[in-house]
Amino acid sequence: EPEIVSGPAADPDCFAPWSPETKFFKFQKKEGPYRIALANGYIANTWRIQMIQTAKAYAAQPDVAAKLKEFKVVSTGEDVPAQISAINNFIDSGYDAIVVNAQNPTAFGPVIKRAKEAGVVLVAFDNILDTEDAINVNVDQKGLGVLWANWLAKHLPEGGKILEVRGVAGTSVDTDRHNGIHETLAATGKKWDVVEVLGKWDDPTAQKATADAIAVHKKFDGITAQGGDTGVVQAMIDAGHPFVPFGGETENGFRKFCAKHAAEGLKCSSAGTGPAQVAVAIKTAIAALEGEVVPQSIKLPLAIVEDPNFKEGQDYYPDQSDNFFVGNAFPTCDINFTAQEIMGQSKENQ
Amino acid sequence: MAERDTPTVLFRMEGVSKRYGGVRALENAELAVTAGRIHAILGENGAGKSTLIKIMAGVVAPDDGRMLLDGQEVAFRSPAEAAAAGIACVFQELSLIPDLSVADNIVIANPPCRFGMIDRRAQRAIAEEALARAGADDIHPRAAVKDLPLSRRQLVEIAKALVSKPRILILDEATSALTAGDVAKVFAVLKRLRSEGLALLYISHRMHEITELADTCTVFRNGRNVASFKAGTRSSSEVVEMMIGREYSNVFPPKPKRIAAAGKPVLECRSLGWSDRLRDISLTVGEGEVVGLGGLEGQGQRQLLLALFGVLRGTTGSLLIDGTPATVRSPATARGAHNAMALIPEDRKTEGLMLPMTVRENLSFAALDRVSRGGIIDRNKEEQLIDEMVRLLAIKTAGLDIQVGALSGGNQQKVVIAKWLMRKPRIILLNDPTRGIDVGTKQELYQLLRRLAETGAAILFYSTDYDELIGCCDRVLVFYDGRIVRELEGDEITEHALIASALNVEEGKGTAA
Amino acid sequence: MSEASEDHLSFRARLPGFLRRMEPAVLTAFGCILLLLFLGSLYSSNFLSPDYLLQQMKVASFLGVVAAGMMVVILLGHIDLSVPWVMTMGAMMACAVAGFGEAGPVIAIPAGVFCGASFGLLNGVGVAYLRIPSMIVTLATNVVAQGLMVVYTGGFSPQDSASPAMRWLATGAIIPGLPNAILVWIAISAAMIFLFTRTSYGRAVYGIGNSERAAYLSGVDTRRVVMIAFAISGALSAFGGVLLAGYASKAAQAMGDAYLLPAIAAVVLGGTSILGGRGSYLGTVAGVVLITLLQSILSVMQMPEAGRQIVYGAVIIVMLLLYGRAPPDR
């Protein structure tokens, strides 16, 4: 049972509260080293794989490793109940803290209750939990939509025809970003014609959807895509669509394009939070176990790079995979992974 | 010509027709069924017999005509309705459900229920009684039907038909898979049922069965009834002529006088064994020889053919072909260039043919390697070989591009044989090839066999019909419990000898009806 | 009943020769394509523009290649559920090999296809030799393939951009205006038609689909035929993945997920019996075009995902009811 205290948090720069109303937790200090588990859901996409690599890399950093007795990762697939059961099992097996990338924000009520009773620290990140009883490491998904919409509004002061490539229907991330975009555009009072297609955060799917939209609508004035952005740009190139302002995610491939075609009109805003946020979640879990004050809801800074600031080797890596998610630095948390560190980690393990 | 109806006509069919696409399966068929009689229905393959009774049993809807039961017009929309009206049927294609138990199957149409659940105790009692009535009380009611041999299944099928206490019982070639012993049991049952006042409809291609059982006969040809008459008023050759519509001469071709050691041995096996179904089988088949396999049903004859054809695993002993040792691991090696074997399988519908494929595709299927080069089919060559075969076997078909399933049973069987003859096999294994085939076709088949033998093929011929073994074979090996117990040659091959050795008794009258 | 079929016959008799030879299911499928385009053109005339149609054909060619492999397997009465990750594997392996030294770009595509074929072979061994139902074997190999790709991506910092050859194959155009992907599809289609109609292998496939027992007793090595069919399916899935990677200019996890159900649906909408033994390749082509167009038109019309799923499902049901029904019992 954490004590509810008033802020600020122990490391106020890193553990920034989500809003002024955010509560602060102070857990009973436990003696280290700790047993920490990561309950992941789906694994077979690049983001999740990179996330797990990062988690392993972070847990292996000497100062972190010194505090950990055990760091265990289990991926349970798409099935929410399986993930809930995994967390239950971690609780029953006496883990001190559980970090979770939840498949569904609303489904974990009972297990949160159990964690609380058992005195286990539960930290959610990426897809967070709809609760005040666990720690959430939040990405401002709606804010991301707002950011992209503002970027488009800035470049298209007169409004215009926008292609919005959405993610996976029925997920909260997709809905939040979508709402952020539309509310912001509506607030400008300009005339916007938004064509929505479904890209499923997947390059080929997004590319196909974009190609179809271009073939039928011929010309868009701006594009925003919440994933699969490399494919979207590829479709523009293949269709000979002129480059237009683009608000998108942080894929390496997308940023490569942005850097290369900026002069031709591909003015990008590339923002998001890379898989490295798992490190912040682990750091939070350790801080909580050490009895330090942490906010119930932490606001992660967005890693934003906007035209014309794309720097090779820092904002994007020409020799790395297109699928690689850039934006792995959280300087306020002393977390700063380079691509090499993340992808190289397990090579030594091999 | 037709016998006038007696007043106790139970069921009558008038002007019933049925077409399948372009085929007229039944045209203006008439039938009158009387209680307490056994009605035989005769006709060559494709005459429409099965179609007729399928209509009676509600399996197939007629295009035209009407049916009267007790003078009331009836129309059955399903077998269940027909059963409710007192018409039960043992179909040519078995209608047992393989995964259910014998008892489940026997009561399938109307299981006994208590509180909405099936009462398994009652079911078992019913099943045991029905099995006893069908003379099959050795079958365990709880055994799964798929584990029973074909002949046992036929008995279960009859037991099942009896459960509904039918007034009309139809048997469509119900005895074609039965051994003589089982046939005798069935006949006893049928005669008892007749005396209980049932009307029985009996379809069979075995003339002697008809002679023994039938009270009245109706002959069909090309979907029409050609004659109805009291049994015994026509000689069997007259009947056969009515069926095939032409002169009927000697069924079996003359056997050549056998010289002591016929041709040189083509197929030899030495102490062949497999599981406990084949024990120490040694045999030789020479060039130009037709060797029969006799004995009761299920004594290992089929297994021997399968073993020779490479289907069985774990056979022991050795096999010699043309005097050199050979290993046959699969039908593919068996039919291969050196071994040149062919097997006419037991069940043409599932093992011999691909029913939905065309006649052409079926005919060339086993010989594709002969008509193709590098895996690519030479269509001209294929066409040429097929034409030759269709002519050789006089296959009656509306065309080469119709589904083989639309042919009548006999013509289907011809297709099976033709598809193997296309390979010009030197060793031909026949697994009861005349089951359910009319006399006309049978006759053609016997002649064909003899011709093949004359061209030097070695033929191993299993048949459940003793007449065939007697009429066709140069030698007969009689099986009992997986062994060859007797070898009969030349004039020794008589019904008496066959039956006696099949029962593995030295002398004394057999049980043949 | 018989009257109706005669009417039908006489109607068909009046059609031009090449149409008469086509099966009714194939004809209906092509009819549905025209209807779909007509309905689309009511929304926007751009649905009939050559640009749009070529774009659709290009995209359809990926599905077409996968569906061709699926069809071989379905004709045997089996099914291949390992398509998603075998596709992904083909794509990723081709990209990986492309980055592998001098020879890499040359052998990239064959290497990807080879990986797919080997996985198909694994399916084939399971189905033909171990006689596990294909639905189960391929389900399991799909999970295994996924596992391999996760390990691979996580452990080897993979090279996953498509080689120029892959790009060219999917998006280039030897004949100006006609994407190569379409030519590839045409070439594979020609090969499939030849395989099905002119080779003994094709006959064996149909034969086994109708009755494996009869085919075996006819001396066909049925197990080998089945195994090869799965290898073909695996190879074509992987090749589809290679093309898709060329189109997207890179390989990515889970890129094949969207291809399994459409591939099955395309084959079946084209009149192939899911029980095996019946079906013609042209039907599969029609099915592929139909599915691709349907998805695309729904997408461009901006129907929300919920409505799109409902319409997609309903259209498939209606079309099957039109011509995909089994014959009546009696």
Added chain:
Amino acid sequence: MSEWRYWLNEQRGTLIGLAIFLMMFSVYIANHPAGLTANVAQTAANKGALLAFVAMAQALVVITAGIDLSVGMIFVLTNCLASWIVVGAPMPTALGVGAVLLTGMVCGAINGLLVIYGRLQPIVATIATGAVYFGLALLLRPFPGGSVNEELADALTGRLFGVVPSSLVALTAVVFLVWLPFRRSKIGRAAYAAGSSEPAAFMSGVPIRRGKFAAYTLAGLLAGMGGLFLTFFTYTGEAAYASGSAYTLWSIAAVVLGGVSLYGGRGSAIGAIFGAFAARTTGDMLFVFDVDPLWQPLLQGIVLMIAVSIGSLALLRVRNRLDWFR
């Protein structure tokens, strides 16, 4: 053969399923840090029960020689529906439960109608209806949320007398109230007969259509129970496509592990339950063994592969190669 040998023969598939499950589960428990505590059992039971419901549904259809690729989507649809209407006072909750189950049945019945009266092949027909059901789920829950009567939910996912997982009790009750009556009724036998050999069943005057229709409809009902249970387990509804298809695919694996023949006519829903629990345990294995996280999916695939290959051991006993072809 004596009576019990016949019984053994009839139940072989189910018993093999049970054996596989027991084997895997004991390995799991032996390596679990907490051992077999009430909590661990409850967790395993809840998770297994969900798949068990869906697998039972699948088994019913598979027995008729069909397949239902929409079970997962019915499961998702009923979950979304339940998250709207299974709330509030006992009375509305009960009505809600009734409506959810009815919805499941209707979905199953639609499948049945299409397959039986529409004469469509089950594989494709249910792929298509699955898309429709998922679309409806998405209409109900464009994003995750909703709620459920939590007392009821806790009661059904908790423990009875502090030890017995109530989900297992519920599952057993369903076996007795739905499966066994079906299995022992005329309709149930018709379903088996139709699955084993449809032409033979037709010729024997078995009510094939009614039997198959009942099987599809009850399958919908069972999938609906699964969806309801999912709602109890998660307190919310979510239209998750991936999870729907995962349940569909795993239900097929479960059915096969539980000894139900995909060719129809053989096996029982009880076997499917064991199969479901066995399939779930393959996932749990990764939890107790220290496997590199990236290797886990591969390992699970291999375990699944081995589990489904067990059945092919019987092949070694086949001495007549014709038996290969059913």
